[in-house]
Amino acid sequence: MCDQTFLAATFGPCDNCSANRPLMNIYLKNEPINYCSLCVELMACQGLAPGETLASLKTESENLKVKLEEERAKLHDVELHQVAEKVEALGQFVMKTRRTLKGHGNKVLCTDWCRDKRRIVSSSQDGKVIVWDAYTTNKEHAVTMPCTWVMACAYAPSGCAIACGGLDNKCSVYPLSLDKNENLAAKKKSVAMHTNYLSACSFTNSDMQILTSSGDGTCALWDVESGQLLQSFHGHTADVLTLDLGPSETSNIFISGGCDKKANVWDMRSGQNIQSFETHDSDINAVKFYPSGDAFASGSDDATCRLFDLRADREVAIYSKESIIFGASSVDFSLSGRLLFAGYNDYTINVWDVLKGTRVAILFGHENRVSTVRVSPDGTAFCSGSWDNTLRIWA
Amino acid sequence: MTIRTLRDHGQHYRPRMACLNKAEALVVEMQDQKNGVKASEQKLNVTTIPHVMSGQDILAWIANHMKVDTQEAQVIGTMLVAYGYIYPLQDHKKLVLKPDGSLYRFQTPYFWPKQKWKPEDTDYAIYLAKRNIRKKGALDVYEQEEYNKLHKWMNHKWDFIVMQAKEQYKAGKERKKADRVVLDCQERAYWIVNRPPPRTHSALDYGIDRLIDPNADEKKTLDYYRRIIIFTQQAIMRSRVKSSVSLGAIVKYVTTFKNHDPFLAPCLPSNPWQTDDDTYWELNMRNVEVPTKMRVERWSFSFFELLSDPRGRADFKVFLKKEFSGENLAFWEAAEEMKWGTAASMSEKAENIFKTFLAPGAPRWINIDGRTMGLTVKGLEHPHRYVLDAAQTHIFMLMKKDTFYRYLKSPVYKDIQKKAISPAPHNFSDAQLEQNAKNRKPGIDPIIIWQQEEEEKAKAAAAAGPIDIKKLMQNKLDRK
Numbered sequence: 063m064c065d066q067t068f069l070a071a072t073f074g075p076c077d078n079c080s081a082n083r084p085l086m087n088i089y090l091k092n093e094p095i096n097y098c099s100l101c102v103e104l105m106a107c108q109g110l111a112p113g114e115t116l117a118s119l120k121t122e123s124e125n126l127k128v129k130l131e132e133e134r135a136k137l138h139d140v141e142l143h144q145v146a147e148k149v150e151a152l153g154q155f156v157m158k159t160r161r162t163l164k165g166h167g168n169k170v171l172c173t174d175w176c177r178d179k180r181r182i183v184s185s186s187q188d189g190k191v192i193v194w195d196a197y198t199t200n201k202e203h204a205v206t207m208p209c210t211w212v213m214a215c216a217y218a219p220s221g222c223a224i225a226c227g228g229l230d231n232k233c234s235v236y237p238l239s240l241d242k243n244e245n246l247a248a249k250k251k252s253v254a255m256h257t258n259y260l261s262a263c264s265f266t267n268s269d270m271q272i273l274t275s276s277g278d279g280t281c282a283l284w285d286v287e288s289g290q291l292l293q294s295f296h297g298h299t300a301d302v303l304t305l306d307l308g309p310s311e312t313s314n315i316f317i318s319g320g321c322d323k324k325a326n327v328w329d330m331r332s333g334q335n336i337q338s339f340e341t342h343d344s345d346i347n348a349v350k351f352y353p354s355g356d357a358f359a360s361g362s363d364d365a366t367c368r369l370f371d372l373r374a375d376r377e378v379a380i381y382s383k384e385s386i387i388f389g390a391s392s393v394d395f396s397l398s399g400r401l402l403f404a405g406y407n408d409y410t411i412n413v414w415d416v417l418k419g420t421r422v423a424i425l426f427g428h429e430n431r432v433s434t435v436r437v438s439p440d441g442t443a444f445c446s447g448s449w450d451n452t453l454r455i456w457a
Numbered sequence: 458m459t460i461r462t463l464r465d466h467g468q469h470y471r472p473r474m475a476c477l478n479k480a481e482a483l484v485v486e487m488q489d490q491k492n493g494v495k496a497s498e499q500k501l502n503v504t505t506i507p508h509v510m511s512g513q514d515i516l517a518w519i520a521n522h523m524k525v526d527t528q529e530a531q532v533i534g535t536m537l538v539a540y541g542y543i544y545p546l547q548d549h550k551k552l553v554l555k556p557d558g559s560l561y562r563f564q565t566p567y568f569w570p571k572q573k574w575k576p577e578d579t580d581y582a583i584y585l586a587k588r589n590i591r592k593k594g595a596l597d598v599y600e601q602e603e604y605n606k607l608h609k610w611m612n613h614k615w616d617f618i619v620m621q622a623k624e625q626y627k628a629g630k631e632r633k634k635a636d637r638v639v640l641d642c643q644e645r646a647y648w649i650v651n652r653p654p655p656r657t658h659s660a661l662d663y664g665i666d667r668l669i670d671p672n673a674d675e676k677k678t679l680d681y682y683r684r685i686i687i688f689t690q691q692a693i694m695r696s697r698v699k700s701s702v703s704l705g706a707i708v709k710y711v712t713t714f715k716n717h718d719p720f721l722a723p724c725l726p727s728n729p730w731q732t733d734d735d736t737y738w739e740l741n742m743r744n745v746e747v748p749t750k751m752r753v754e755r756w757s758f759s760f761f762e763l764l765s766d767p768r769g770r771a772d773f774k775v776f777l778k779k780e781f782s783g784e785n786l787a788f789w790e791a792a793e794e795m796k797w798g799t800a801a802s803m804s805e806k807a808e809n810i811f812k813t814f815l816a817p818g819a820p821r822w823i824n825i826d827g828r829t830m831g832l833t834v835k836g837l838e839h840p841h842r843y844v845l846d847a848a849q850t851h852i853f854m855l856m857k858k859d860t861f862y863r864y865l866k867s868p869v870y871k872d873i874q875k876k877a878i879s880p881a882p883h884n885f886s887d888a889q890l891e892q893n894a895k896n897r898k899p900g901i902d903p904i905i906i907w908q909q910e911e912e913e914k915a916k917a918a919a920a921a922g923p924i925d926i927k928k929l930m931q932n933k934l935d936r937k
Contacts (some may be wrong), residue, residue, distance in 0.1 A: 075840055082839045089690040109685040111814075119682035126689040133693050140701045145708055152721070160730040179738060180729075187915045198897045209667055220530040220574065221903025229665070240904055258668050268797035277668040285800040292800065292842075297688075314843075321667050331843045335688060336695065344475035345667075356703060356709045363475040372704040375695070380674070385523040385533060387479040398714035400721060407476065408536050410529075417711060424529060430658055442719040443730040447501070449658070457730035 070276065072331040076101055086334040099333055100311065132377050142369070144447055146417035152400070155423045157412065160443065161455040163194050165201055167450045171228075171449035172262075172434050176217045176322065179440045183224045185212035191226045193217075193238065196455050205236055205246050214263040214274070225253070226273055227260035233274045235286055254284045261276045273316060273330075275302040281318050283330060295328050297335040304348050309355045317358050319346030324363030325360050339370050341377045342358065348392045353399045359416075361390030367404050381414045383421060392434045397441025405446055411456075427454060469809065475538075484542045487518065489562055495520045499546075499560055504638045509546065512559045531556060539660035540570055544646030550675060556583050562639075568647040568663055582607040584648055586622035587629075605691065713758055723725035725751070733893035734883060735900070743767045743906070750877040757865055760857040776869040780858065784821035785852050788814045791913060792849035796842050796929040807840035815848075825851050825865050905912075 069419055073084050076098035083098035097105070111114075111274040142281035158405040161234050168188035175182055179248070180197040209230035216225045220234075227233035233254035236246045249361040254260065256276035263274045266283075281295040300321035308315045315336070319325045325346055327337035344363035351358045352369075357378070361367045366382035367390050381402065387409040395402055401422070404415040411432055413423040430449035487493045488621060499509040499689050512534075520530035532553035537543050538561070545551070547558040555562070585604045588595050620754060629637055653659040716722045729735040740749050748768050756769040763769040770786075777783040791814070795806045814823050815833065825833075829851050836844040864870055885893065 067599070073836065073843055087691060089694055090688050092690075092694075094694070102687065105688065110679065116677070116679065116682070119679065119686070120677070123682045123685040124690065126478060126686060126693065130689050130693050134697070137699045139699055140704060142704050142707075145701065145704045149708060149712070157720075166505055178900070178906070180900055180901065188631065195827065195899065196638060197735065198669070198899055210715075220907045222907050238904060240902060258667065266797055267793070270797055270799045272505050279779070287799040288801060290800050299666045313767075314846075331846070337692060338688070352707065352710075353714070354707065359705060365476060365479065371700070371707070373698045374700045375692075375697045376700070378700070378704060385525045385529060387483065388476045388536060396718050396720045398711050398718035398721060400702050400711045400715065400718060408532055410532055419710060426532070428530060440719070441717075442737070443726060449662075450869040453680050457728055 072329065076082065084332040086332050089344060090100050102131050107442055122416055125252055125369050134374075135298070137374060137436065140378060142417065143419055149322045149417050152415055152422050157413070157425060157456045159427055159454045160457050161196055161199055163196060163199055163450070163453040163455070165192055165194075166451045166453075168454055169430070169449040169453060170433060170451060171211065172212050172215045173436050173445055173447045173453060174215055174217045174444070175438050176221050177219055178221055179442065180444055181217070181221070182453065183217045183226075184214040184321060184453055185214050185226050185228070186451070187211050189217055191224065191236075193224060194453075196453075200241075203246060204242075207234075212261070214260050216265055216272075218265050218269045219267060219268050219385060223269055225263050225265065227254065227263060227274070227336045230257050231256045231258060231260060231276070233260055233272055233284070235272070235274050247410050251285050251286065251289070253289050254282060255289075256280070256282070258301075261301065262305050264305060264307055264357055266307060273305060273307060275318055277301040279320070281316075281328065281344045283303055293330065293333045295333050295335070298322055298324065299340075303346065306349050306351050306358065309351055309353065313355060317349045317351065319349040319360055320364075320431065321345040323362075325349055327372065337372065337375060341368065341378060342366070344389070347390060350393050350395060351395065353395055359393050359395065361393040363389035365389055365406075367393055367414065369402075379416070379419050380423070381412075391432060392436075394435050394444060396437055396444075403433040403444050405448075407431045409448070411435060411446055424455065428452070428455060468620070474570070480537065480540060480542060480739070481569065482564065484537065486522070487515075491740070504570065504635050506635070506639060506642075509560050509562055511556055512555045513562060515543070515554060515561060516556050527556070534659065539650070540588075541647060541650035541661075542569060544642070546642065549642075549645060550649055550657070552649065552657070552660075562642070565643055568643055570650070576647075578607060579614065581648065581652055582611055582614075582618045583621045583625065586618055587626050590622055590626050597654070603652065639793055706832055707897075717755060723751070725881065725882055726880040726887075730889060732883055732885055733897055735881075735886070735898055736880065738900070740878070740880060743910075744771070748873070750874075750879040753870075753874050754875045756870075760853075760861040763861065763864075771872055772869065773864060776864045776867055777860070777866075779869065780860075780863075784814065784823050785856055785860070787821060788823045789849055789852050789856070792845040795845060796849075798842070800842075806842050807837055807844060810845065811837055824854060825849075934937060 065311045075082055076085060077095045078101040081098060085096040085098055086102055087094060087096055088102065088147050098102045132383040154302040157345050166186040167190065167360040169188050170184050170186050173182055180195055180230055181193060182192060182196045183193045184322055185191045185209055188205040189212055191205040191207060191212055192201055195202055202406060207226060209228055212226050212228040214227050214256060218224065223235050223237045225233055225235045235251045235253050237249050238246065253272055254274045256278050258276055258278035261275050261277055263272055265272055270286050272284045272286055273281065274284065279298045279300060279302060282291055283293040284290065285292055298320040302320040303317050305316055305318040314330045315327055316330060317327050322332040323340055323342045323344060323346060326335050329336050342362040342364055344361065346360050347363045349358055354447050356373055357369055357371045359369050365386050366380050366392045368377050369379040371378045385405065390404045390406050393402060400416055402416050403411060404414065409428045409430060409432065412426040415422050428446065428450050432446050434447040435444060443455050444451055445455050494510050495514050496508040496510045498505050498507050515534055516527060516530050520527055531554060538545065538554050539552045541564055543561050544564055548563060574795055585596060585600060587648065595745050611618065643684050650659060651661060719728055720863050724737055726736050727734055741752060745768060756766060773787065777786055789812050795810065798806060813819055813821050825848055833845060833848045
């Protein structure tokens with residue numbers, strides 16, 4: 063497992079105020095204590111103690127940052143490409159467009175696969191959300207949202223509902239029905255409410271909870287049935303553009319990436335930010351967990367994709383080339399984690415060898431930015447959505 | 458209402474153009490006198506235009522300089538044209554780099570797309586007005602429409618706009634003809650990039666603006682530093698592993714799953730997306746009677762893999778039934794349902810789980826250590842969705858370290874390994890592939906599958922409930 067969060071207490075009486083709340087595990091004078099988020103806030107905002115000045119706090123924070131880097135470097139004994147030397151090289155790849163899904167009237171912004179491995183939900187700038195059977199290229203359902211720029215969409219694990227949101231600052235859940243003539247908008251349920259645009263949403267392991275990220279800089283966990291906010295996550299200093307849930311059954315973490323160039327790791331139970339990586343030079347457009355859950359990849363406007371190892375707590379690989387100038391908008395791993403598919407703003411998709419750090423293929427075909435790349439649940443194909451209004455399935 | 462607020466969506470900061478720095482650096486190199494792209498003078502209509510390049514020269518230079526093949530060089534070149542760093546002299550509305558003798562020029566840096574400077578509608582109006590003055594009817598249809606729209610919206614500024622246009626027109630007339638032609642071309646190219654003709658897109662269209670300007674310096678107040686201190690302290694104390702260990706684990710994962718990745722090894726019988734035959738999905742359905750050999754092999758990789766495959770979990774349950782130790786898995790499943798369930802059902806679920814699994818003398822009592830039991834029972838006084846976390850993890854580790862390995866060595870697993878099928882790879886001829894493409898099967902709607910599974914779960918739950926001895930005896934007595 064990549065985290066020891068199961069050992070930590072994340073709910074119970076706060077050491078300060080004794081109220082029963084979700085707890086954050088922090089350190090006060092090198093002693094571990096459990097404070098609820100309210101007490102942590104109060105502690106952060108209290109006035110200067112005798113002997114403290116703004117300058118002294120600044121030096122303390124900088125010293126700690128240096129110490130963190132030192133701690134991280136202490137255990138850094140080998141590079142990824144060194145460990146990967148013994149791994150055999152990949153052969154040539156022939157990936158072709160197997161299906162082209164046409165039907166959106168404007169830029170495709172987001173897609174998600176259904177767990178049945180063939181259905182896809184996609185959302186676009188004109189407010190339309192379409193559910194396709196990608197195998198037959200039939201459109202199964204269509205929803206018109208009351209707003210434009212639907213930047214987030216997700217398929218429920220059961221396959222019975224979809225969630226979407228965008229400039230309306232909300233995330234709405236639409237239960238799907240077997241009756242093709244039914245107006246899905248009638249049963250719409252507004253779940254999440256942010257103070258600014260919704261950039262990404264994802265169901266957790268069931269249909270009952272949704273995780274959302276927003277341009278207002280926060281992420282939040284919501285209960286679908288009641289619309290209740292279960293937990294909020296503060297820590298980004300700019301718009302949060304992307305999030306991904308951890309795949310392991312025993313970990314309770316998710317990752318988010320934002321315009322502040324940081325990729326943060328969060329504990330879903332307490333709302334605490336437990337790890338942070340700030341090595342990108344520009345906005346992080348996409349983050350995605352490695353299939354084992356111990357690492358994640360990110361794609362950014364600085365035209366690089368990077369691999370971060372959660373257990374070693376460092377960046378372990380950079381996937382970049384001098385000839386790639388334009389930002390990566392979306393990344394996803396193949397089933398084994400050996401391949402990283404990344405969609406770029408120069409209309410291409412680059413396929414990287416995760417272990418060796420080299421590019422194994424470049425795919426052309428889209429006529430505008432590739433905005434989203436998702437591998438199917440059984441790894442047989444991946445879908446790319448683009449601002450040229452089409453989706454392509456590659457295999 | 459001006460056009461600007463519409464496009465702003467109430468948000469402000471122009472973002473997402475980090476690529477411009479790299480693009481500018483590349484263009485500067487291309488313009489280098491010695492090592493840049495070859496440029497020469499060309500005669501266009503009646504005037505001679507300096508520093509003109511051909512499309513194929515640009516492509517060759519890019520391919521050489523960046524060490525890429527022609528297709529990729531084409532992409533880079535087209536992006537440079539689309540962003541307005543290079544503009545075509547002929548066919549000026551189509552912003553692509555043609556790999557032939559078509560002529561291109563570098564755009565003057567004054568007209569380069571800049572991070573902080575948005576082309577204003579006022580400037581566009583002045584430009585259109587100027588062209589109108591120069592030659593009536595010189596505007597294209599879409600430009601005429603834009604001109605009319607701007608006239609309506611900017612009516613209050615129109616005198617200023619017309620005056621500016623006249624000034625620029627007069628200034629232009631005083632220039633030499635060659636310079637004027639060049640400047641006109643450049644300006645026209647600039648506006649093609651920033652106000653694209655209909656049915657084309659502008660490369661400068663970056664989507665919506667960010668809300669918060671990350672370049673703005675955050676106010677460095679007390680709590681700003683305190684928060685950093687709190688976060689960094691706990692980050693330092695967090696345990697880490699050596700890179701060799703964690704990277705080794707990543708490599709091991711890749712090697713283990715290598716043969717199961719459809720992109721690396723062919724999936725049997727064939728990839729449905731490639732051959733339009735969905736046998737692969739049929740054989741691997743959630744509740745198929747006889748699984749494939751690859752699927753059974755995958756169960757042995759990790760306990761997580763076994764549990765996440767419903768067929769694997771079912772097989773594991775068969776094994777547990779034989780061992781009479783099904784309560785661990787049942788507790789784990791119940792805890793999962795609580796964790797991911799609706800908020801309203803929390804306390805009810807907590808009570809049921811306590812009664813069934815944790816209370817002393819419970820019908821399906823699970824064996825966990827005293828400390829965890831104590832923590833859990835105490836937590837259940839104020840039930841929340843993660844109250845069973847410690848107990849659930851303990852049980853999961855127990856099953857993972859002990860029961861799972863016994864399962865892999867058990868006759869149940871060996872039996873299913875023997876029974877598992879290994880489909881032969883398809884070998885379709887071209888005619889057959891065409892036939893397949895016409896007969897793609899629609900598949901079952903996931904809603905129906907989910908409804909079926911819910912029914913089966915309900916039946917299983919009813920069957921697995923604790924046996925009511927009294928009722929059983931009553932029935933026996935009644936029958937007597």
